[in-house]
Amino acid sequence: MSHAIHHHLGISTNEVPFSRPTTPGAHPPQIGFVGLGAMGYVMSRNIANYRANHPGGFVPLLVWNRSVSKAEKLQKELGEDKIRIAQDLGQIATECDIIITNLASDDVVKNVYQQFQEALLKNKPTKNKIFVETSTVYPTLAGELDALISSVPHCHLITSPVFGPPAAADKAQLIIVLSGDYRSKKEVAYLLVPAVGRKVYDLGGNLEKACTFKLIGNSMIMGMLEVMAESFTMAEKSGVGAETAYNLIKDMMPAPPLVNYGNRMLHDHFDGSEGFAIDGGIKDATHVRRLTNEHNSPMPLIDIVHQHMLTARALQENNKREGVQQFDTLDWSAMIAGARVAAGMDGFNSQTHPRVQKLD
Incomplete structure (x- = not known):
């Protein structure tokens, strides 16, 4: 089915360098998005719209932004059936299966992931979680984030910066770069293409390479x-x-x-x-x-x-x-x-x- 969707949208499966993920379970994954700046806003909007029309099922995207007004604007634009607003970062970390972050600076990224870790150590997950860091950060920060996330059972981090301005994000034409755990990259690649991007570069398991x-x-x-x-x-x-x-x-x-x-x-x-x-x-x-x-x-x-x-x-x-x-x-x-x-x-x-x- 995924192959058919990509073909219908004019996207070659060669643009996603992974075989199709296994058939999802009975419940669609809960996706969270943190950071609704110029890029994050349109990326989250495109993911919500794409998932709502995806045959694998959909639950509203859970979003968080430092200024709640942007989250409220997104919810008003798409509706409560597509967007829920998280009360805090702890809710994002504990409720979501896939958490995507798109933030302005290295210091902000690290602070957000420290809050993720704190929430998850208090409420340890019993199934896999994937954290997808899409910001532009210095490569060594990836190792610091991995240390935070990997200290929690069942949690995996991949780095996934994107190429393209907000106008390209708006048209779902970003180029996506992935590094980290293979299975996690496989899931994320099929989440992001064609919802927000047109092609994926896989740079292997070293989290610093994508950065x-x-x-x-x-x-x-x-x-x-x-x-x-x-x-x-x-x-x-x-x-x-x-x-x-x-x-x-x-x-x-x-x-x-x-x-x-x-x-x-x-x-x-x-x-x-x-x-x-x-x-x-x-x-x-x-x-x-x-x-x-x-x-x-x-x-x-x-x-x-x-x-x-x-x-x-x-x-x-x-x-x-x-x-x-x-x-x-x-x-x-x-x-x-x-x-x-x-x-x-x-x-x-x-x-x-x-x-x-x-x-x-």
């Missing part, structure tokens, strides 16, 4: 954005025009991240509430720089990315003090502000730059 690969992938994206930011700035300064440079991207390198973030740079659309917040980008760049030190593998472009995102955030903080900021939170495409300022231009407002005169 490492996520940082490597993000370094590729950050590097491409930096090159694009510098090229757009040079195009403006030289009189060619950033729009001409952007058109070349669309014609020769039309990768979705380049087209999306290039459009943001071109039109100064730096609203982080609709994209990837720059604080997250700075955190990821910091992790990558730490990784380069640990493995003696220099990535000098990421050093520049880090500097330019810090520059953008500093400009934003100054604008806030003066009450002239345009956005509450910057998207990481605002790193172009660093290249612009270095070239003597306005960081956030391209309308102040000399305009290219188009010939008839």
Whole structure:
């Protein structure tokens, strides 16, 4: 049946590198989701909608978020038949069979898993539980989380960071990376594809590998954005025009991240509430720089990315003090502000730059 569903949705079973899980038992699994930020909100929504129409049965998704208003918004959008709101993290840990977390920082992730452990040691499970950590964290944190979770009987952790912006999550087009226990990965892969993602990379049993690969992938994206930011700035300064440079991207390198973030740079659309917040980008760049030190593998472009995102955030903080900021939170495409300022231009407002005169 799972094969038929994937085929109907246009997803090759080769995109999920595991055989189909065994037929589920009499009761469908209770799934919990923690963290309803820009990514978590749409991921949890897609899981709830997909499971509600899945022939294996469905119970409402149990969700928790630090600010309950987001959980209430999700419940209002989908209905109480698809979403239940947990009172605390202990309820998520004890009631759910599969717990998915998507959180903003390493410190928050660790704190949440400490609360999971505390609740489960008081009420030890009698059947298997799978914890699925989808945040972007430093690889060594995976071992700390595993120590917390594996101290509880029948509990397994897998790391499962995802590639793609909220817009890709909204369309269930994320790329999912998995590391950890094989049987757990098998269950989770068929839960997440095609509900939230289109393909799974299996990186084996070492929990750190998926986290490492996520940082490597993000370094590729950050590097491409930096090159694009510098090229757009040079195009403006030289009189060619950033729009001409952007058109070349669309014609020769039309990768979705380049087209999306290039459009943001071109039109100064730096609203982080609709994209990837720059604080997250700075955190990821910091992790990558730490990784380069640990493995003696220099990535000098990421050093520049880090500097330019810090520059953008500093400009934003100054604008806030003066009450002239345009956005509450910057998207990481605002790193172009660093290249612009270095070239003597306005960081956030391209309308102040000399305009290219188009010939008839």
